[in-house]
Amino acid sequence: xxxxxxxxxxxxxxxxxxxxxxxxxxxxxxxxxxxxxxxxxxxxxxxxxxxxxxxxxxxxxxxxxxxxxxxxxxxxxxxxxxxxxxxxxxxxxxxxxxxxxxxxxxxxxxxxxxxxxxxxxxxxxxxxxxxxxxxxxxxxxxxxxxxxxxxxxxxxxxxxxxxxxxxxxxxxxxxxxxxxxxxxxxxxxxxxxxxxxxxxxxxxxxxxxxxxxxxxxxxxxxxxxxxxxxxxxxxxxxxxxxxxxxxxxxxxxxxxxxxxxxxxxxxxxxxxxxxxxxxxxxxxxxxxxxxxxxxxxxxxxxxxxxxxxxxxxxxxxxxxxxxxxxxxxxxxxxxxxxxxxxxxxxxxxxxxxxxxxxxxxxxxxxxxxxxxxxxxxxxxxxxxxxxxxxxxxxxxxxxxxxxxxx
Numbered sequence: 001x002x003x004x005x006x007x008x009x010x011x012x013x014x015x016x017x018x019x020x021x022x023x024x025x026x027x028x029x030x031x032x033x034x035x036x037x038x039x040x041x042x043x044x045x046x047x048x049x050x051x052x053x054x055x056x057x058x059x060x061x062x063x064x065x066x067x068x069x070x071x072x073x074x075x076x077x078x079x080x081x082x083x084x085x086x087x088x089x090x091x092x093x094x095x096x097x098x099x100x101x102x103x104x105x106x107x108x109x110x111x112x113x114x115x116x117x118x119x120x121x122x123x124x125x126x127x128x129x130x131x132x133x134x135x136x137x138x139x140x141x142x143x144x145x146x147x148x149x150x151x152x153x154x155x156x157x158x159x160x161x162x163x164x165x166x167x168x169x170x171x172x173x174x175x176x177x178x179x180x181x182x183x184x185x186x187x188x189x190x191x192x193x194x195x196x197x198x199x200x201x202x203x204x205x206x207x208x209x210x211x212x213x214x215x216x217x218x219x220x221x222x223x224x225x226x227x228x229x230x231x232x233x234x235x236x237x238x239x240x241x242x243x244x245x246x247x248x249x250x251x252x253x254x255x256x257x258x259x260x261x262x263x264x265x266x267x268x269x270x271x272x273x274x275x276x277x278x279x280x281x282x283x284x285x286x287x288x289x290x291x292x293x294x295x296x297x298x299x300x301x302x303x304x305x306x307x308x309x310x311x312x313x314x315x316x317x318x319x320x321x322x323x324x325x326x327x328x329x330x331x332x333x334x335x336x337x338x339x340x341x342x343x344x345x346x347x348x349x350x351x352x353x354x355x356x357x358x359x360x361x362x363x364x365x366x367x368x369x370x371x372x373x374x375x376x377x378x379x380x381x382x383x384x385x386x387x388x389x390x391x392x393x394x395x396x397x398x399x400x401x402x403x404x405x406x
Contacts, residue, residue, distance in 0.1 A: 036171035039091065040077060042066045042164060048178035049075045051283030051291070052186060052221035055272045060285035065093055067163035069150035069268060071194050072187075072201035072210070072222030074141045075164065076180075081136065081173035086129040088138065089168035094123055101160045105145035108202055111138050117202070118143070121162060135176065138167065144200035147191075147226045151239040152269040158239075184219040184283050185210070186330075188243070189297035190234070191226030192338065197386025204389075208396035209295070209403075218292065219283070228263075229301035230315040231308070241266070243298055244319035252313030252352060264319060265326070281326045290327045293403070297335040299342030300385075309345055316349030317356075320363060332363045333403060338395055339385060340373040366402045368395065 040046050042056070043063045053073035056062030066075070090109070097104060104121040112130045119125060129136055142162045152158035187193060187206040195204035201222060210220035228234025231242050241263035249255030259265075265281075267274050276282035276289065283289040296319075302312050316334070323332055334350050336343050350365045357363070372395065375382045382391030 037089075037168045038171045038173070039166040039168050040079065040175060041166050044175060045177040046078050046175045047075055047167075048078075048180040049073075049284070050221055051184040051219050051289070052223060052267065052274055052281070055267055055270070060267075060272065065163050065165045067157065067161045068142060069145070069152075069158050069161045070223055070225075071142050071144050072206060072224065073162070074139060076140075076178045077138045077167045078176040078178040079136055079167075079169050079173045080134050080176055081129075081170055082134050083170045083172065084131050086170060088127045088129055088136075090125040090127055090138075090140065091164070091166045091168060092121055092123060092125070093163040093165050094121055096157060096159050096161065096163065097121075098159060100149060101146070103146045105160065105162050106143045106200070107140055107162065108143045108200070109138060109140045112136055117199075124168075137178075140164070141202060143202055144195065147196075147235045148237070148239065150225075150235060151241070154269065154271050157270055158268060181217050181219050182283075182289070183217055183292045184221060185213055185293040185295065186221050186223060186281070186291040187295045187297075189224045189295075190228050190301055191224075192300065192386060193222065193224035193297050194226055195224075195392075196226050197383060198389050198392065203392060205387075205392040205396040205399065206295075208393060209400060212396070212400055213293075221283070221291070227301055228298075229305070229307065230298050230312055230319065232301040232305055239269070241269070242315075243296075244315045244322065246311050246315040246318060247308075249308075249310045249314035252310050252317065252348065255311060255314045257318060264322065275326060279326060280328075281323075281330075291330050293331045293333065294323060294327060295333045295335060295399070295403075297337060299346050300337045300339060302345075303337075303341035307342075312342065312345045313349040313352065316346060317353045320350075320353045321357075324357070324360060324363065330362070331403075333399075334363070334365050335399070336365065336367040338368060338372055338387065338391075339376045340370065343367075364402075366399060368398050 050073050053068045053070050054066045056066045057064040107119050108117040111127055114130055145160055149160040150158045193206045195201040201207050206222045225234035225240045234240030244264050245258045245261035246255040265275050276287045280290050336346050
């Protein structure tokens with residue numbers, strides 16, 4: 001499959017001092033000493049993290065590390081240095097992998113518009129800084145990870161996570177504040193939103209939408225997990241909670257909501273809430289950091305695993321109410337799954353919500369229709385159950401047209 005990410009790493013030519021060329025190789029005093037370095041801490045304003053994705057050694061913040069389990073999460077670091085040539089070093093903590101994580105998460109990074117993909121997590125990753133310019137911006141994305149041991153549980157982090165502890169740069173570098181927009185969008189979904197079936201999250205519709213919205217001044221959060229759904233556990237063996245668990249309903253009404261089996265208000269399983277002190281969804285842990293938009297693409301796995309139709313409708317209707325309360329000003333887009341699985345329960349739940357909340361003009365249904373569904377179901381031009389990158393690109397443009405066209 002053609003990748004949109006430029007994989008090749010350019011090679012920098014190092015100039016050798018004339019005196020070194022003439023000196024005896026055994027004279028250690030003539031060797032070029034390594035440049036002195038300093039480490040930019042994750043608590044530095046030079047770091048900017050994607051909203052809703054990251055926790056640290058002190059709740060959602062901390063001085064030692066930040067970590068995420070969600071493919072598509074990202075961070076940026078900004079600094080200034082006239083040193084050329086220059087190599088930065090990304091510092092990660094991989095101790096939590098132990099013997100259980102057989103395939104480490106991979107990252108993609110962009111340094112001053114130069115992209116490098118498919119980089120396995122390691123304690124340190126050397127990053128060659130392009131020679132042009134003195135101001136440098138490094139953006140790192142969690143590209144993908146194995147769908148297990150990511151969520152964690154109370155009192156214990158997930159094992160299969162990306163944990164960053166800092167960035168090492170030359171000692172003379174000046175730390176610059178990383179630009180971070182207060183506007184952001186939340187993209188929720190299953191393995192399709194996570195990018196399974198492509199080379200990772202940077203090949204899927206959620207990334208394309210996020211990057212398009214970046215040009216309009218938004219940050220974005222991808223909160224997606226394979227196998228998951230409104231009522232379905234994600235990952236294997238069923239580590240990640242259902243999105244909004246309701247049971248015992250009748251004809252799509254009533255039932256019991258179980259907060260202990262619901263992830264809509266959580267970042268991970270280690271007691272990290274995405275809600276602020278007001279009960280609102282928060283991008284970075286403070287108040288007044290609600291998302292401007294929420295996109296939800298759930299229902300495929302509920303259809304695959306024969307979710308109770310009444311409970312499914314009750315889950316969607318009640319989740320929309322909870323999201324509206326937690327993000328009062330957000331536009332909420334409920335997406336009918338691309339393959340049209342669970343289409344009728346999704347549409348019925350949306351209609352029920354709208355009937356009870358006629359004043360809410362900012363909760364909107366997006367239905368791309370049967371044409372893409374037929375192609376996906378027959379392994380057509382857009383791929384199959386998991387779209388190929390062409391399918392993701394087409395769906396992203398159609399979703400953006402629905403979001404931005406009014």
